[in-house]
Amino acid sequence: MSVHLPTILSAENIRQRQALIRPYLKKTPLLQSEKINALAGCNIYFKCENFQHTGSFKVRGAFSAALLLSEEERKKGLCTHSSGNHAQAIAKAAQILACPAYIVMPENAPAFKQRATAELGAEIRFSPPTTAGREAALAAWQKETAAHFIHPYNDYDVILGQASCSLEILEELSDIDGILAPIGGGGLLSGALLSAHYFRPELKVLGAEPQLVNDAYLSLAAGKIIENKRTDSLADGLRTTIRPKTFGVFQELLSEIICVEEEEIILALRLIWEQLKIVVEPSSAVPLAALLKHKARFKGQNWAIILSGGNIDLDHLPF
Template sequence: MKDMASMIPTFDDVVAAHRRIAPYIHRTPVLTSSYFNELTGAELFFKCENFQKAGAFKVRGACNAVFGLDDDKAKKGVATHSSGNHALSLSYAAGRRGIPCHVVMPRTAPEAKKAAVRGYGGQITECEPSTTSREAVFAEVQERTGAEFVHPYNDLRVIAGQGTCSRELMEQTDGLDAVIAPIGGGGMISGCCLTLSNIAPDVQIYAAEPEQADDACRSLKAGHIIADDAPVTVADGLKVPLKENTWHFVSNYVTDIFTASEQEIIDAMKLTWQRMKIVMEPSCAVPLATILKYPEAFRGKRVGVIITGGNVDLDRLPWMAG
C-alpha cells in the first residue's frame, strides 16, 4: 500500500483538473451584499456554485474523475452513493462522456435531486438513510456492474476537482482574510485546503456544520474521526462523516469548525433568498448561519463564503414545514 504522502493530490493536480473540466463547468460568479456586510460587520464575497452546472460544486470533482478515466475503465461506467448533489453531478459528467452512471441514493433524498439524476441519465438504486445501508447496497451495485467507484468526497480525483472552486474565488477577489464553506464529508473543504495552502497560505479556512450533524466539529476537537451513522438535519447534503483523505486536510489546515441550529440554518437560507434573490439549498446556508451566530470571529475581515448548491425541492421549503 502506498504511504499517505504519496497519495495526497498537489496543487498541480488542481491546475490539471481545472484544464480538464473547463469545457463542462461554469466559472461561477462572486456576489456581494451590502445588507449582509452591514449585518455581520464583515465584507462577504459569495462564490455562487448554486449557478454551477447540475446546480452544485460537486460537478467539478465528478467531471475530473470521469474525464480522467482511460477508455477501458470508462466503458463499464461509474458508480457512487450520494444523498443528491454528487449523484446528479456524476450523472451529468457521465452523460457528457456517454458512459453509464449507477447511483445509490437514500430513499429519503429530495425528490428534486432524484429527478435530476434520472434527467441526466443516472440509474438509481435506493437504500435506507444511513451510512451503513448506503455502503452495503452500493457494494452490491458495484459487484453487479463492475463500474468505477467515484466516492462523493474521499476520492483524490474529486478533491482535486473541488479545489478549482477556491482557485477561481482567489482569482475573482483581492485580499481575502478567510474562506468558509459547509462541511459534511469534507470534499469541498479539502479542496479549499489543497488550493489555499499553496497559493494563499495566510487565508484562514473555516468550516460550518449543523449542530445536529456535528461529527466534523467533534472530530477536530478530539483529534480523530468521529462518525455518526444517520444524523437528522434539514441540511441533507451534510449528513455524511469524514473519511481518511478528507480528514488529512481538515486536521492539518482548518482553523475552526462552527455549528448552527436547524432554525438558524433555515433563517439564514430564507434571508439569503429574500435579500440576494438567489436560490440556495439548506446545506449552503450553514456558513452564513454561523457567521451571523459568531460575528466576532469574522468582523472586520474579508471573507469568501462558498454557496455550494441550489438544488432545492420547491414543494418542500423548510420554512413551510408543518
C-alpha cells in the same frame, strides 16, 4: 508546523486538474449584498455554485475523476452513492462522456433530487439512510456492473476537482481574509484548505457544520472519525460522515469548525433568498449562519462564502 499531505495533493496537480475540467464547467459568479454586509458587519463575497451545472459544486469533482478513466473503463460505467448533488454530478458526467451511471441514493433523499438524477439518464437503487447502508448497497451493485466507483468525497481526484472552486475565488479576489465552506463529507472544504495552503497561505479557512450532524467537529476533537448518530438536519447535503482522506486533510490544515443550530440555518437561508435574490439549498446557508453566529470575530473583514448548491425542494420550504 510542518504539514504532511499525500503527494497527489500538490499545487501542480490542483492547477493541472483545474485546466482539465475547465471546459466542462461554468465560471460561477461572486455576488454581494449590501444589506447582508451591514447585518454581518463585514464584507462577504458569495461564490455561487448554485449556478454550476446540475446546481452544485459537485460536478467539479465528478469530472476530475471521470476524465482520468480510459475509454474501456468508461464503457463499464460510473457508479456512486449520494443523497442527491453528487448523484446528479456523476449522472451529468456520464451523460457528457456517453457512459452508463449507476447511483445508490438513501431512501430519504429528496424526491426532486431523485427525479433530477433519473432525468440525466442514471439508473437508481435505494438504500438505508446511513453511510454503511449506502456503501453496502453500492458494493453489491458494483459487483454486478463492474462500473468505476467515484466516491462523493473520499477520493483524492475528487478533492483536486473541488479545489478548483476556491482557486477561482483566489484568482478573482486579492484582498480577502478567509473562506468559509460547509462540511458534509469534506471534499469542498478540503479543496479550499489545499488551495489556500499552496496559493494564499496567509488566508484563514474555516468549516461550518450543522450541530445535528457535527461529525467533523467531533472527529477533530477526538482525533478519530466519529460517525453521525442522526441524519435529520435540514441541510440534507451535509448529513454524511467524513472519511479518512478528507479527515486527513482536516487534521493537517483545518484550525476550526463552527457548528450551527437548525434555526440559525433557516435564518441564513432566508437572508440569502431575500437579499441575494437567488435560490440556494439549506447546506449552502450553513457558512453564513456560522459567520452571523460569531459576528464580532469577522467584524470589518473580507470573507468569501461558498454557496455549495441550489437544489432545494420548492414544495417543502422551511420558511
